[in-house]
Amino acid sequence: MRRRSATPLWRNRPIMAVLVVTAVIALVAAACTPGGGGGDNGATGSYVDIINERGFTDEQVAAALKTYLPSGEWDEYVMFASGGHSGQVIAIGIPSMRILKNIGVFTPEPWQGWGYGNVEQQAVFDAGNVRGNEIRWGDTHHPALSETEGDYDGKLLFINDKANARVALIDLRDWETKQIVKNPVSIVDHGGTFVTPNTEYVIEGGQYANPLGWDYAPLEEYEAKYRGMVTFWKVDRDKARIDESRSFALELPPYWQDLCDSGKKVSEGWIFCNSFNVEMARGKVTDGADFEAGASAGENDYLHVIDLKKAEALYEAGKTTEVDGFPIIPLQTLIDEGVLYFIPEPKSPHGADVTPGGEYIVVSGKLDPHVTIYSFDKIQKAIADKNWEPDRYGVPVLDFDAVKEAQVEVGLGPLHTQFDDKGYAYTSIFLDSVVSRWSLGPPYKEGDEAWKLVGRIPINYNVGHIAAAEGDTVSPDGNYLVSLNKWSIDRFLPPGPLLPQNLQLIDIDQPPINPTVDVGGTDPNGMQLLYDMPLALGEPHYAQIIKADKLEANTFEIYPEIGWDPAKMAVDPDAPVAGNERVERNGNTVEIWMTAIRSHYTPDRIDVKKGDHVIWHITNIDLSKDATHGFALPGYNVTLSLEPGETTTIEFDATESGTFPFYCTEFCSALHLEMAGYFLVEP
C-alpha cells in the first residue's frame, strides 16, 4: 500500500567530474524537449517560468529539489534534536526538515496524552521529582542514540535535563518516554547524555558545581566543598531501562564539566569530558567579577580523561562513598588509582569529539580560533611516562605538547565538531557564524591534504551545535549536516519578540573542490546551503542524525496486540477487551473496563457518587494503522491518546459532582463527534 521511494537515486550519482560533462548533454536532451526541463503541463504552468519569475539561481533550484519530497516519499534520515527548555525531543526528517514527532519527555504534553492521568506515566514523572518537588519541565540538552559497536542501532534514545540533572530514556519501538532518573549528586548537569560504544553506560556530566547532593554551602567554601561530577548510568539493554542499582558517579573538582564523548575503537573504554571555569570563579557578588570574566580569566581549562574500565572496577570493588545511597568514587581514589587525568585545553571549550576511529579527540576553545586535536596514543604514552604535573587537587595534568597532535585555525568562536565519511571534520563557529570544514590527519588524510581548513560556509546566525548524518559514530555517512543556529534575526517573519531558532540544512556530499589549500573568508568550497527551518517550539541544543531505515526496522506501526501496555511493553492480562467491558463497585471504589473503537466507547455511561475513587481502564481495540482514539474527561484534567491496541489506566477521586461528557479527541471517523459518553457524578 505504501508508496515510498527507495534511497534517492541522485544520492548514488557518480562523481561530479563525470556529471560536469554529462550535465550539458542531459540539459539538451531533457530540457530542450517537451516534458523535460519544464514544458507546459496545463494546470501548473512551466517550472522554468517560476524559476525566472522568482529569480532563483541554479543553486537555489537545486536546493529546492534536493529537499522536496513529493507526497508519500519518506525522508532518508531522522534527526533527534533536543527541545532545549521545552523539555522534549523533536524528531525531524532529513532532507525535508519536516517535524515527525515532538516527543513528550520532561514536560507533560496532552496531544500524545503524556502525563494527563495515566497512572504509569505519573510514576515516570514522579521518579523525576526533586526531593518531593514536582518538576514538570526540563532543559533537554544532548540526545544520545543507543549504539552497538559504536554505530547507532535505532533502539533507544537518552536525553538529559540540564535544569534538574535528570536523564530520560525513550524506547524507539513506540517513540515514548519510559523512564526518568534523578541524579542524586548534582542539581544541574550538562555533559550528557553520551553512550559507550555498546551502550553499557549512558554518561551524564555535571556543569555548575555544587556540594555533593547540592547541600547548602556558602560560595566562600567553594574550593573545599563544591564539586563536579560525571555519572555512569548502567543500561539494561534487555529491559530497555537504566538500572539505577548498578550505576555510580565520580567526584571531580569543581570545574564546570561540559561535554563528554566516549572513546571508540582504539580508545574504547576511555571517556573524555571538557570543562570550563577551572578558575573557580564565583561571580561578581562574591569575587567582584562576573562569571563571564572570571571563568575566562585563565589561559586553559582541562579536558578530563577518564579510564572507565578502572572506574568500573573500583565501583565493583566497593571503593565508593555514598550520597543519598548512590555510590561515588572519591576524587582521591580516582587520583590514586590512575582513573582521572587532565589535559590543558584552550579556554572555555565546548565540545570534546572523538574521531570515527577513536584516534583523536577534538576540542574547541570558544575564545581560541583553533580546534585542538589530541592523539589518544600520545595520551597513553604520557600516562605511561608519567609526563604530568598535579593540579591544585592533585589530579595529574598531562603535558600539552606531549599529547597534542595538531591545531587547525577554523575561525572565531569554535564550538562543536562532527565528522563525515571522507575524512573531514566540521566545526561550528559561533562568532563568525560559519561552519568550517577541515581535514583530519592520518589515517584519514595524508601529506598536503592533512589538517587543512578546506571550507567555510556562512550560516544565519550564531551556530551552536551541529549534527552530521551519523556524524559521531564509528562510520559517519556524510551527505547532510544541520547547523543548529541560536539566532534567526531576520530570516523569518517574526512571530512576536520570541524568535525561532534557525536550523539550516547543508549539503556536504560534495568533497572540497580544492582539498589542499587553506581557504579564507567564507568560501564554501563545495558545501551548499539547502534549507532554512525555523524551530519555534523549543531551543534545540544538540542533535543526532540516524539513517531512517534503522528506525523503520524497529518501530511499531501499531501495538503488537490488543491490550498492550506501553509502560510494560507487554500485554496487560487485565486489559479491557471486546466483550468483557464492565463496571464494578467495591465499597467506594468504582472500577471501569472500557473499550474504544470507531466510533464509540463501551460502556458509554458511567454513574458514580461524589467522593468515589475511580479506576478506569480503557483499551483501543482498533488495530488499523493510524486508528488512534483519544479520551478527554472534562473538568478533571484528564486526556489520553490511545494508539491502536493500547490499554491505559487512570485513577482519581470523583471530587466534583455534575454531568461530564467524555469524548474522543482524535478525528477518527465521519462520526467521530458522536464518539462520546457521560460521566455522571451524583452529589
Added chain:
Amino acid sequence: MRRRSATPLWRNRPIMAVLVVTAVIALVAAACTPGGGGGDNGATGSYVDIINERGFTDEQVAAALKTYLPSGEWDEYVMFASGGHSGQVIAIGIPSMRILKNIGVFTPEPWQGWGYGNVEQQAVFDAGNVRGNEIRWGDTHHPALSETEGDYDGKLLFINDKANARVALIDLRDWETKQIVKNPVSIVDHGGTFVTPNTEYVIEGGQYANPLGWDYAPLEEYEAKYRGMVTFWKVDRDKARIDESRSFALELPPYWQDLCDSGKKVSEGWIFCNSFNVEMARGKVTDGADFEAGASAGENDYLHVIDLKKAEALYEAGKTTEVDGFPIIPLQTLIDEGVLYFIPEPKSPHGADVTPGGEYIVVSGKLDPHVTIYSFDKIQKAIADKNWEPDRYGVPVLDFDAVKEAQVEVGLGPLHTQFDDKGYAYTSIFLDSVVSRWSLGPPYKEGDEAWKLVGRIPINYNVGHIAAAEGDTVSPDGNYLVSLNKWSIDRFLPPGPLLPQNLQLIDIDQPPINPTVDVGGTDPNGMQLLYDMPLALGEPHYAQIIKADKLEANTFEIYPEIGWDPAKMAVDPDAPVAGNERVERNGNTVEIWMTAIRSHYTPDRIDVKKGDHVIWHITNIDLSKDATHGFALPGYNVTLSLEPGETTTIEFDATESGTFPFYCTEFCSALHLEMAGYFLVEP
C-alpha cells in the same frame, strides 16, 4: 538588513493561456543556455540531473519551486491552526509550511516560559480553573482572528477549549496568550470561536448537552434538564480583553451545537450554528443504541438562526436568568421574542459557512453527498411570512424548501466549506478523501457556471477542516488552500504508533480549466497538490490563514521599552533596570530586583533562609532583536523566557535548603554558559 522578497512575482503572472505559448519560448531561451534551465554550477551539479535522477514530474518540480523559500525570504501568509488536544495554537508559514511558533495557550510550555513561575501568567491559568480544579491542557478547536468590517485585522486571536468550555485571547503584538475565560454554562463546547464582523463579540457554541452549569442530572431527565447553549463574549477592543461583565448566553434545546459563523455584509447581525443529535440520543447504556447510531437516526438536524441584535437588546433589557451569576436568555424568551429559528439541514452536519457577501449559508451533512445552500433573503422572507412549524421545544422550524437556494453534489462525507476570490467554494470531503471545488450562484457566477462541481483533488487522507487564504472573510484571497487531513497512514516515516496529521497545501490560484461542467471522479481540473506537511505536535482542528503583511504591521519585534510587562502591555514602573538592581529583606520576605544582559545576571548571587518568601523581579535589559534570555531555577519548577525589554515576576517559598545554580537557558552569546548565578538557601 533583512533580505525578504516582495510578493513573489510569479503570483502576478498573466493568465495561463498566454503562458502556454510563452512557455516554449522561455524554455528554449532559458533552459538551452548556460545558467538558465540547469547548467553546471560547480558545487551543486545541474538541477536537471536531479530532476531526472529522482524522476520528478513537471508538476512535482513546480510544486517544489512554489513552496521553496531561499534563506531570508518570508512567507506570504500565516496559518493559525488550533493544536487540537495539545491545547496550543500553531502558526505556520504559507507556502513554505514551516512552523513559525507553537503558541502556548491552555497548556504550560516552558520554552516560551509559559506557566512556569510568572505570577501574572499563573493568574491567567487560574482564571481557567474549573471549580477550583487546575486544568492544564485544552482541546483547542477553532481559532478566530479579529476582524474589522469582516476582514482580518491581525490584532487578536481567539481560540476555544472544547474539553472544558473555555476561550482564550492571544495578543498578536507579541503572540502571547493574555486571557482565559471559563464558560459558566457548559463544561464542553465546540462551536467556537467565531467573531462578529467588527469583533464586537466572540462566539462560543456548546456541544454535548448538559444541565445549565453542568449540574448533576441523570440522562433519564435529558429532555427536561439538559440544554445546549451559545455564548456571546463581549470584546473590549481598547483593552484587548474579553469583558466577562458584558457577556451573555442563550439557552438552547439539548441538540448538540456544532459550528457557527457570523453573518456578513447583508446578513451582518445574524448568527448561524448547525447542530447534530436533534434526535436527543443518550447512548447505548441508556437507550440501547450507540450515540453514533442514535444521533444519526433522523433525516435532519437543525441549523440555528439567531438574531444577535435582538438577543443583545434582551440582554441589555435584563430579560435574563443567571447561572453562577452569568446572564442567560431563557429559551422561551428567545422563542417569544423572535431571536431563534431553526432550519432543517441534512443530518450530522459539520460546518455552517457564510459566503463572502453574506448572501448564502452553506451547510454540509456528513451523511449526505450534497452541500446545501440557504439564501439569507429567503430566510428573512420565511421569518416574515411565519413560514414555520414549531419543534418539540416550540422553536420555529422554517420550511426547508422556502429557504433552500441550491444543493450541489460534492461527494461522500462533506464537512466544511471555504471560499476564494473567483466565486468558488471548496468543501472538504471526509469519506472520499478529496477537496471539492464548486461554483457559487449569483452574484458570483451566473447561468451555466453557477452551482457546478468543477474539481475534486484527492488528498491523503480523511480531511477534516480546510482553510483557504483569508477564506472566511468578506474578501478571500484564493491562492492557497490547506487540507487538514486527520490521517496520514503511509505518507511519512512512522514515528511510533501515534502518527502525525497531514496538512496538504493545495494551489487554487488557477481557475478550473473547464468551468461549466460537473466533473466526476478525481479530476483536480486546475488545482494542484504542492506539499505534504506532517503535523506531529497537536491535532489541528481548524485554521485561519491571514496575509502576513497584516501581522508584520502589528507585531513587536522587541518590546517597546525596557521594563515592559507583557501582561499589562505597559512599562512596569517598579521593574528592575540597570543600576537599581538590589535585594531587600522585609521580615521573612526577600525581594529581588535583577537584570539580565549578555552575559550575566546582576546580582549573580542570592542568599536566603529556608522558609523565606521570595519575590523575584527580572528584566532583560538587552534591546537587540532576538536577544532573549532565559532564567532557569533548578529544583523549583521555574523557567522564564525574557524577550528583549521584558520584565517578569516570580514568587515562591524557599521550601528546600541547598545550593541551586540558576542560569540562562537561551544560547545568547559565546559566553552564554557563563551566564549563571547561585541561589543559596541556608537551612
